[in-house]
Amino acid sequence: SRIGIYDVDSGTGAPLTADTENYFDESNPSWSSDGNIIVFVSNIGGYYDIRLKDLSVNTLTQVTNGINTYNPKISPDGGKITYFVDSTLYIVEIESGLTTEVDADTDGESIAWSPDSGELAFISYQKGPADLYVFNLSVQSLKQITNDSGLELKPAWSPDGTRIATASWDETACIWDSATGQKLHALEGHLNGAVDVVFGPDGTRIATADVCVGRVWDVGTGALTHTLETGDDAVDAVAFSPDGTRVATNTGQVWDLVTGALLHTLGDRAYSLVFSPDETHIATTHPDGTRV
DSSP, rough: EEEEEEEETTTTEEEEESOOOSSSOEEEEEOOOOSSEEEEEETTTTOOOEEEEEEETEEEEEOSSSSOEEEEEEEETTSEEEEEETTTTEEOOOOOOOOEEEEEEEEEEEEOTTTTTSOOOOOOEEEEEOOEEEEEETTTTEOOOOOOOOOOOEEOOOOOOSSEEETTTEEEEEEETTTOOOOOEEEOTTTTOOEEEEEEETEEEEEOOOOOOEEEEETTTTTEEEEEOOOTTTTTEEEOOSSSSSEEEETTEEETTTOOEEEEEOSOOOEEEEEEESSSEEEEEEEETTTO
């Protein structure tokens, strides 16, 4: 698979890295808040190490060396990256390379930075069932948020840091108070399980994916506001544009949330996707290693 950069307005795309002659895997792109940096996983050196692409100066830097990593996420302040090695969660400081182990019993994929870069939300099996935990970087403390029979995954912070949303295989997505752990809303009706969830940029809406369709919900009331019918393609991931007016699904479709209209079909189904902060591009990971 390769990572491509798509222009949202024109629908045209180009590869993130220049080497299109040799086969290698690229995956899990994560965009910095200022839009200048993308971190991702690549096996170009033999291992699935993290690489950092600085779009402002067109440089490519290797962050980890000789380990098989997964799902890197750059912090909102641009100074740190989280990643997984099997089920163990790590944080690495980009400038110094200092690495901290956070938890060894995670689900190996679910991670979210708080808006101020001071906390991490993730899923851990350290007490048996999958539960939501929050790690505070400044005091190196770990707090358990959920303790129920659900199967939480894919946490997402609200923009103000007061709420965390989770997807779940029990056919619901939930909204939690990040300080108290209180369940504020259960968003029901995901027939094949809720597999992804993300807050809109103003914190008033949430988008979810449930394999069959994408959905948009009102955070205050928990009411369903939009259903995004994507045809026969499975919906595994959703993303809001930074201005909150559009939602993209990994089926390659971009939707207008004002009119509900389908705006663009960018290409074939992708593994993952993310909008650039300036809203003009979408980075996607495609299963076809010869095309973006």
